[in-house]
Structures are given as C-alpha cells and as structure tokens.
Amino acid sequence: MATHEFAAQAHAHAAPQGFIRKWIFSLDHKVIGLQYFFLALTAVLVGMFLSLLMRIHLIWPTVPLPLLGEIKPETYLSLLTMHGTIMVFFVLTTAPQGGFGNYFLPIQIGAPDMAFPVLNMLSFWTTFLGFVVLLAAFFVTGGAPLHGWTGYAPLSALQSAGPGEGLGADLWIISIAIFCIGALMGALNFITTTLDMRAKGMTMMRMPLTCWAWFITAILGLLAFGVLLSAGILLLMDRNLGTSFFVPLVTVNGQLTGHKGGSPLLWQHLFWFFGHPEVYIAILPAMGLCSQLLSVFSRKPIFGYKAMVYAMLSIGFLGFMVWGHHMFMSGMSPYTAFAFSIMTMAIGVPSAIKTFNWLGTLWRGKLRFTSPMLFAIGFVSLFVTGGISGPFLAQPVLDIYLHETYFVIAHFHLIMGVASIFGIFAATYYWFPKMFGRMMNETLGKLHFWLTFVGAYAIFMPMHYYGMAAGLRRYSQGTEVAWIQHLLPLQKFITIAAFVTIASQFIFVFNLFWSMKKGKKASDNPWEATTLEWTTATPPPHDNFGGKTPVVRNGPYEYSVPGASRDFVMQSDEEIKKKH
Amino acid sequence: MATIATTATINWVAPDYATRLRRSRLGLLVALTPVLMLFVSFTSAYVVRQGLPTLDPRTNQLVRDWIPVKLPILLLVNTGVLVLSSAGMELARRQIKNAAQAGATSSTAEVSFNDEGKMPWLGITIVLGLSFLFGQWMAWKQLAANGFYVATTPSSSFVYLLTGAHAVHLMGGVVALLLAGVFALLRRPVTTRSIVVDVTAWYWHFMAALWVYILCLLEFAR
Numbered sequence: 001m002a003t004h005e006f007a008a009q010a011h012a013h014a015a016p017q018g019f020i021r022k023w024i025f026s027l028d029h030k031v032i033g034l035q036y037f038f039l040a041l042t043a044v045l046v047g048m049f050l051s052l053l054m055r056i057h058l059i060w061p062t063v064p065l066p067l068l069g070e071i072k073p074e075t076y077l078s079l080l081t082m083h084g085t086i087m088v089f090f091v092l093t094t095a096p097q098g099g100f101g102n103y104f105l106p107i108q109i110g111a112p113d114m115a116f117p118v119l120n121m122l123s124f125w126t127t128f129l130g131f132v133v134l135l136a137a138f139f140v141t142g143g144a145p146l147h148g149w150t151g152y153a154p155l156s157a158l159q160s161a162g163p164g165e166g167l168g169a170d171l172w173i174i175s176i177a178i179f180c181i182g183a184l185m186g187a188l189n190f191i192t193t194t195l196d197m198r199a200k201g202m203t204m205m206r207m208p209l210t211c212w213a214w215f216i217t218a219i220l221g222l223l224a225f226g227v228l229l230s231a232g233i234l235l236l237m238d239r240n241l242g243t244s245f246f247v248p249l250v251t252v253n254g255q256l257t258g259h260k261g262g263s264p265l266l267w268q269h270l271f272w273f274f275g276h277p278e279v280y281i282a283i284l285p286a287m288g289l290c291s292q293l294l295s296v297f298s299r300k301p302i303f304g305y306k307a308m309v310y311a312m313l314s315i316g317f318l319g320f321m322v323w324g325h326h327m328f329m330s331g332m333s334p335y336t337a338f339a340f341s342i343m344t345m346a347i348g349v350p351s352a353i354k355t356f357n358w359l360g361t362l363w364r365g366k367l368r369f370t371s372p373m374l375f376a377i378g379f380v381s382l383f384v385t386g387g388i389s390g391p392f393l394a395q396p397v398l399d400i401y402l403h404e405t406y407f408v409i410a411h412f413h414l415i416m417g418v419a420s421i422f423g424i425f426a427a428t429y430y431w432f433p434k435m436f437g438r439m440m441n442e443t444l445g446k447l448h449f450w451l452t453f454v455g456a457y458a459i460f461m462p463m464h465y466y467g468m469a470a471g472l473r474r475y476s477q478g479t480e481v482a483w484i485q486h487l488l489p490l491q492k493f494i495t496i497a498a499f500v501t502i503a504s505q506f507i508f509v510f511n512l513f514w515s516m517k518k519g520k521k522a523s524d525n526p527w528e529a530t531t532l533e534w535t536t537a538t539p540p541p542h543d544n545f546g547g548k549t550p551v552v553r554n555g556p557y558e559y560s561v562p563g564a565s566r567d568f569v570m571q572s573d574e575e576i577k578k579k580h
Numbered sequence: 581m582a583t584i585a586t587t588a589t590i591n592w593v594a595p596d597y598a599t600r601l602r603r604s605r606l607g608l609l610v611a612l613t614p615v616l617m618l619f620v621s622f623t624s625a626y627v628v629r630q631g632l633p634t635l636d637p638r639t640n641q642l643v644r645d646w647i648p649v650k651l652p653i654l655l656l657v658n659t660g661v662l663v664l665s666s667a668g669m670e671l672a673r674r675q676i677k678n679a680a681q682a683g684a685t686s687s688t689a690e691v692s693f694n695d696e697g698k699m700p701w702l703g704i705t706i707v708l709g710l711s712f713l714f715g716q717w718m719a720w721k722q723l724a725a726n727g728f729y730v731a732t733t734p735s736s737s738f739v740y741l742l743t744g745a746h747a748v749h750l751m752g753g754v755v756a757l758l759l760a761g762v763f764a765l766l767r768r769p770v771t772t773r774s775i776v777v778d779v780t781a782w783y784w785h786f787m788a789a790l791w792v793y794i795l796c797l798l799e800f801a802r
Contacts, residue, residue, distance in 0.1 A: 226621065241737075245734070249635045249637060261734060269628075547591065
C-alpha cells in the first residue's frame with residue numbers, strides 16, 4: 001500500500017491498539033519522534049561513558065579500571081573514534097531532527113502526520129540498525145576502529161593499519177552508510193511534509209522558526225549524506241576489493257600494500273563536503289528552537305523574523321562552500337586556502353545577525369526564567385563563545401599552529417556539541433508537557449542547567465588554553481610528553497570538571513523519568529505559547545487535532561499584542577488587525 | 581487592535597487522488613536529489629583520480645596507472661534495451677493513469693498487466709528492465725574475460741562502480757514495478773497503483789538518462 005494511502009487510512013480510523021503496531025513499528029510521527037529521542041538518549045549515555053574513560057586515561061594512563069583493565073593507547077583511539085561517531089551521528093543529528101522534528105513539525109504546520117509514514121518508520125529502524133552495527137564494532141576481533149570519526153585514509157582504508165582496522169572498521173563504514181540511508185529517508189519526509197502539508201493559512205513566512213530550521217536542515221542532509229555515502233562505498237571497495245581510490249603507494253610494516261595512485265586528499269574532500277554541513281545539521285534545529293523559546297519566554301515577537309529565516313538559509317548555503325577550511329594542513333594552495341578562509345569568515349555575518357536578533361528579542365522583554373528559557377539563553381552564550389574561536393581557525397596562518405591542538409577540540413565541542421546539546425535540553429524541557437502530559441520538575445531543571453552550564457565552560461575554556469600552549473590532540477599519553485608536563489594540572493582540572501558535569505546529567509535523566517510518572521499535570525498550553533502544538537490536547541491525539549485541521553491566521557510570535565485581551569495571540573486565533 | 585477568538589479549525593478530509601499524486605511526485609523529486617549527489621560525487625572522484633600520477637617504486641618516477649578500458653559493445657545493446665523499457669514505462673504510466681482518472685470514483689476499477697485487450701506495458705517494462713540488468717551482468721563477464729577486474733586499474737574500478745551503483749538503483753525500480761503488479765493481484769484501488777506506477781515511471785526515466793550519462797562519461801572521458 002502506498003505510504004500516503006496508509007497515512008490517510010491511519011488517520012481516518014482509530015489509532016492502532018496492539019503494542020507492536022502502536023509502539024514498535026508505529027507509523028505515527030509522534031511515536032517515531034519518541035523512538036528517535038530515546039535512541040539518542042541511549043547513544044548519548046554511551047558516548048558520555050566513552051568520554052569519561054578517555055578523560056581518565058589522559059590523567060592516569062596506566063591505572064587499571066574495573067572490568068576494563070588498563071586502557072592501551074590504541075584503545076584510547078578507539079574510544080575517541082566511537083565517541084565522536086556516536087555523538088555526531090546518533091545524538092546531534094538524531095535527537096533534534098529525528099526526535100523533536102518528527103514529533104513537532106507536522107503539528108506545528110497543522111498536518112495530521114508526515115507525508116510518508118511508512119518511510120518515516122523505515123527511517124527510524126534503519127537508523128537504529130546503524131547504531132547496533134556501530135556498537136557491534138566493539139565486540140569483533142580487533143575491536144573498534146581507531147581512525148577517528150573523520151576516518152582519514154589511508155589509515156581507515158587498510159585492514160592491516162592497526163587493531164580495529166579490520167572488521168571493526170568495516171562495521172564502522174557500514175554503520176555510517178546505513179545511517180546515511182536512514183537520514184536521507186527522513187530528509188525526504190521533512191521536505192515533502194513542509195512543502196505540501198501545511199494547514200490552510202500556514203504560509204512559509206508564518207511557519208515557526210523551528211519548522212524553518214528543520215526544513216533547511218533536511219535540505220542540507222539531502223545534499224550532504226549522498227556524498228558521504230559515496231565516500232563510504234569507495235572506502236569499502238578500497239578495503240575489501242583492492243581498489244585504490246584513496247590509498248597511494250604505501251607500506252605497512254615495511255610491506256607494500258598492493259595499492260597505488262589513490263589520493264587520501266580525495267577522501268578528505270568528499271568527507272568534509274559532508275562534514276561541514278553536518279555542523280549545521282546539528283546546530284540549525286537548536287537555532288530555530290532557541291529563537292522560538294526566547295520569544296515565548298520574553299513575551300515578545302522574535303526580533304527580525306525574516307532576517308532569521310534568511311540568515312539560516314545563508315548559513316546553510318555557505319556551509320557548503322567552506323569544507324576546505326578543515327584541510328588547511330593538507331598542503332593546499334594558499335590561494336585556495338584564502339578563498340575558503342574568506343567564505344568561512346562570511347558565515348560570521350548571518351551568525352551575528354542571529355545573535356543580535358536573539359539579544360534584541362530579550363531586550364526589554366518580560367523574561368520568564370524557566371528551565372527551557374535558561375537552556376535557550378545558555379545556547380546563545382555557548383554559540384557566541386564557541387563561534388568566536390571560529391574566525392581564529394578560519395585563518396590558515398593561525399590554523400597551521402592550532403589545528404593539531406586541543407584548541408580545535410574545544411572550539412567544535414562548544415559550538416557543535418554543547419550548544420546543540422543545550423538546544424536538545426531546551427527542547428526537552430519545553431515540549432515535555434506536550435509529549436507526556438506532565439511538567440518536568442523546575443527546581444531539578446534549574447539545578448541541572450547551572451551545573452551543566454558552569455561545567456561545560458569549566459571543561460572547554462581551559463581546553464582552549466591547553467591547545468594554545470601546544471597541547472596536542474589525539475595523544476593518548478600526554479603524561480609522557482615533556483613539553484606539556486607543566487600543563488598536566490590543567491588536564492586534571494578538565495577531567496574533574498567532566499566528572500562533575502557528567503554526574504549532573506543524571507539529574508536530568510532522573511527528572512525525565514520521574515516526571516513522566518510523578519510530574520505535575522500539564523495543561524494544554526502551560527507556557528502560554530502561540531504555535532499550533534499548543535492548540536491541541538496534551539498529549540496530542542493520534543491524528544494531532546482530533547479529526548480537525550487548524551486554520552492559521554497569524555504569525556508564530558504574536559506576544560504582547562497591543563489591545564489583545566491576553567499577552568499572546570495564537571496562530572489559529574482571529575486575525576490580528578494591526579495598525580500601520 | 582486585536583481580539584481573541586475561538587481557535588479556528590476545519591474538518592479533516594482524506595487527500596484526494598490529485599493531492600496524493602502531487603505529493604508523491606514531489607517526494608520522488610526530493611528523493612532523486614541524493615541519488616544525483618551520489619553520482620556527482622562519483623564523477624568528481626572519477627575526474628580527480630584520472631589525473632593522479634603514482635610513484636613507480638622500481639624507477640622512482642611518477643607514472644600514470646590509469647589504463648583506459650575498452651567498453652564491451654554489449655553496453656550499447658543494453659542502452660537500447662533500457663531506452664525501450666523507458667518508452668514502455670511511459671506507455672504503462674499513461675495507460676494506468678487514464679484508468680485511474682476514469683475509475684477515481686470507483687475504488688475497485690481494475691487494470692493490471694494482463695488486462696484483456698490492452699498491451700501489458702507494465703509487464704513488458706519489467707521484462708526489459710530485467711534484460712538490461714542481465715545484459716549488464718554479461719558485460720561485466722566480458723570485461724573480466726578481457727582481463728579487467730575491479731582492481732586491475734582505477735578506470736576499471738570506476739566502470740564496475742558506476743555500472744554497479746546504477747544497476748542497484750534500477751533494481752529498486754524493478755521492485756517497485758513488481759509491487760505494482762502485486763497490488764493488481766491483490767485488487768488494490770487503481771488510484772493507488774497508478775500513483776506507484778507514475779512515480780516509478782519518472783524514476784525509471786531518470787535512471788535511463790543517468791545511464792546514458794554514465795556511458796558517455798566512461799566512453800568519452802576515458
């Protein structure tokens with residue numbers, strides 16, 4: 001049966017009752033959104049655990065750990081690879097887009113479901129399979145790969161290059177390929193749904209900025225994941241069929257490998273053509289969400305709605321023009337490097353527009369410092385702090401010094417990792433009442449915010465200094481390197497901060513599950529927000545609006561409207577007659 | 581001046597045939613984008629790899645290891661078969677679309693590939709599609725017989741890569757057409773089958789055009 005017909009029938013009839021069809025192989029975008037969310041939650045716990053092991057190893061490299069024993073340098077590199085891969089693909093890409101996007105995009109545009117529900121279900125289960133295949137790499141002979149999440153050839157292309165580069169690396173590539181297919185199916189659904197299923201009156205320029213962010217993110221995914229998939233296929237062929245796409249004439253342990261003529265730089269170009277847009281795939285949904293939350297909790301319209309839309313489009317477009325800034329160390333022509341440098345700097349313009357618009361939204365607002373609002377403000381802070389080091393690295397002459405240091409680690413963790421994670425936290429606190437019908441505990445939420453906010457800065461600010469002082473990344477045993485001995489106390493401080501920050505995440509996990517059962521019952525619109533998800537029941541019915549479709553008459557950010565009987569006008573309320 | 585009114589809603593109605601068709605076509609258009617990106621990416625790798633020299637360890641000189649592959653003539657025959665199948669696909673699409681428009685009010689209207697008095701274009705397309713795939717397999721065997729295996733030279737690697745990737749995508753189209761046939765046997769509404777065939781037809785045409793592009797690349801940019 002065609003997917004659209006399935007959708008039509010699914011909503012013309014009662015919701016499926018059986019456990020399997022309702023919760024496992026569900027076609028309901030809300031259930032699929034929750035599945036993505038819990039997959040990402042599982043993945044982030046695994047990824048966090050791996051980072052903890054890395055931090056321990058960096059300080060006490062020879063200390064045996066319970067059950068695991070002593071972590072060897074090659075194991076450290078495997079941890080590094082798997083941490084990066086899990087976090088980038090199965091957390092930062094999965095939760096904001098697959099999770100919250102799936103759940104709320106149809107509701108926010110007034111649709112009963114995604115355009116292709118069967119494809120949506122397949123998308124989730126494909127992603128899930130990708131995660132299982134990735135984790136399987138830990139348990140095969142040789143263990144997980146050690147080539148880093150960027151999988152640079154020829155290290156990643158030769159089975160004999162090291163432990164983990166055998167079956168473990170094959171599983172890593174296959175996992176990424178499976179993930180790409182799942183992500184592409186998801187992107188297809190997001191774009192078609194946004195373009196073709198908006199409710200009456202929901203013009204593109206009346207869409208909440210969250211929807212714009214998911215839409216643009218889907219376009220980026222559509223263009224980027226196909227390229228990563230192609231690179232993965234070529235890599236698999238190099239590894240298993242003896243081709244030489246990426247492997248030059250090279251010896252391993254003094255023996256010629258049989259490959260010749262391939263280009264490691266070709267891999268880097270293909271990978272980063274995907275890799276840089278991936279940064280925006282991770283952070284754009286958070287930008288959209290934080291725009292939304294700053295408006296809701298400032299009780300003011302978003303400052304410069306159209307500018308926000310065009311800024312996101314510009315960021316998405318420029319994101320495809322700058323991949324070479326990851327390759328300044330590759331020996332590229334200075335002229336090419338200059339072009340990539342200028343384009344990278346140019347991204348600062350739309351980014352600054354967004355930042356000033358966020359501040360403009362907060363300015364003179366009636367601020368409500370709820371947990372989601374705190375995380376949204378935290379996002380802005382981290383976006384600025386993490387982003388400001390971008391122009392440093394965008395300059396080839398500085399990047400040559402900083403590239404192999406912890407400065408880069410600190411930069412991308414703040415901007416891509418922690419800022420995006422703050423977006424995910426903000427989304428969770430904000431939409432939890434709609435998803436589960438109860439409020440999360442505010443006291444625990446605020447405690448979680450402050451510990452995480454201070455903790456994140458305590459980890460990553462010193463890391464910048466460690467990098468500037470020539471603290472090299474990927475070194476598993478910095479304790480043995482003479483010129484960074486004096487920086488060891490800094491590394492210890494970072495590790496302690498990481499311990500505290502990771503421990504504080506269990507406050508969030510506890511709050512999440514406790515509130516599902518014991519949280520205060522939520523009303524349909526507890527935040528007094530304007531977008532369509534707050535017009536329907538909590539949690540939303542199977543077809544989102546109970547056999548109805550909303551008619552949209554207003555923009556998404558009508559707060560403190562002069563003359564209105566309350567300080568917000570919902571999108572489906574009577575049209576506001578504005579004075580010009 | 582603004583006032584607050586009751587939230588406005590209208591009754592939800594299931595999408596009609598035209599809406600479903602439009603949505604499915606849009607979905608296909610979106611779905612073709614990553615396929616295009618995949619082959620654009622392969623093409624860029626082809627161009628880059630073609631220009632790369634390699635070090636000859638015996639002479640310590642940079643040499644080219646790209647040996648142009650003489651493509652089997654069979655590929656031209658296969659191309660003809662695929663173009664014919666594309667024509668058959670178009671006729672099948674129009675045939676079932678007419679039936680769907682005529683029977684949009686009757687959900688049990690029947691059109692299948694063995695309808696009496698009508699050319700079984702869908703069946704013909706499937707047969708031609710499978711013939712193309714078989715022909716590609718035979719072309720691979722001819723390449724191997726001539727000493728060109730996957731890893732013989734980077735050019736042969738690309739021949740196998742591009743033809744293989746294209747074949748996998750075309751197999752997806754064959755599966756979709758078989759699905760439309762199964763729908764006919766299961767007496768699913770003609771509108772549903774029409775949409776499946778319509779979308780697959782556009783996909784099929786895209787695959788035919790893509791194959792012509794691949795063949796030109798392999799032949800004229802050797």
